[in-house]
Amino acid sequence: MSARTPEIGELGAEAEELLAGLIRFNTVNPPGNERPAQQYLADHLARAGFECELLGAEEGRPNLIARLRAEDGRDGPTLCYLGHVDTVLADPADWTHDPWSGDVVDGFLWGRGSLDMKSQVAAEIAAAASLARSGWRPARGELLIVAVVDEETGGSLGAQWITETHPEKVRCDLLVNEGGGAVFEYGGRRCYGVCCAEKGVFRFTVTTDGVAGHASMPSMGENALLKMGPVLERLAARQPSHLPTEEPLAFLRGIGEDPEDLDGSLERLRDADPRLATMFEPMFGVTFTPTRIRASEKINVIPNRAELKVDCRVPPGLGEEEVRRGIAEVLGPESTDTHPPWRIDFTERVVGNRSPVRSELMDTISAWIAEQDPGAEVVPVVLPGFTDSRHFRLAFPECVAYGFFPHRHQTLLQTAPLIHGADERIDVRDLAFATELFRDLAVRVLG
């Protein structure tokens, strides 16, 4: 067992203990089996005075909904802290410390979920419980805590289920979820990304056709797989041209670059730190990543068809038209007499989701960071993937949802490779830092 970290204070210590306990419940999804973890969190909140409910589509996988209302029922916003308690898998053989130990070693709390995202859940709940125990109640509106299951496999039992089947229970005006917050340095500035938007997914298949034949005679038939060669070469050579939307332009302003000079800005970003460029450049347009290919089912048969699967991500505000333009740009036009014949079929079309870059919630977060880390600032970011925020933005179009969990010691470059990786761990000072944010945010928004 771990020794408490002295400099993190009582609130940080509560989050640390709650997180260690939460990590010890194995909630690898599948199968998830989140009920015992959810019960553990519900008990913590109920003891503090929250109304708690466990509600799920499956007995073993309930979602936790907990609320703290204004004492006299005064109208005001519902501020929701959202998190998921399931995790991806972990192979203990790859880890320095057991992924379900929750041990604190050298100032880090280790374990699967310590970044994604049991840490944020523990910080949110420790902050909320500590406020409620102290006698604090919202002066207006309510504080809502939602801990869902099943995020890592898409949310059909979690955020999607709860927003579709019980929207009245999780309706909110302001939402804080995962997706941003680890500090990064650029051009002498310290920046905390607030995730305002998430890209959509427009996956497609590129198909080439040929004529089957016996593989012992290479010139027999017409090999569909070989026709994929030029397709792969073109995908390797470039991405579609940038199509910057509002958020990435605001990001450039935030890091001190010039949105009018997009190419120059991105070049400077790449020169300054290629790892940051790898993470941020996808914000600026449609991206194509080929991930799977299949052709002949038999080793001795020349394939009459080959299929290449391309994972394509699209900023919110853009859609199929921009994807098709990107395909034409990268691959050339579909089947003409002069080009190798290939065709495109979309297999998934989910548009991106977003909240306004400017809002009172953003101002409140920004002011908090300026106080706590003088000289640092918040910048809007777009997540190249997606989170449960999309289900809430879809269910409650007026809801302002941000991904934010501030880390000031463990930087973005340090946390990014640990998420879904081996040796996932959080600096306990950051856990305490974020817990203070969630406490102060509730008080500032709800009075």
Ligand SMILES: [Zn+2]
């Ligand atoms: Zn997550």
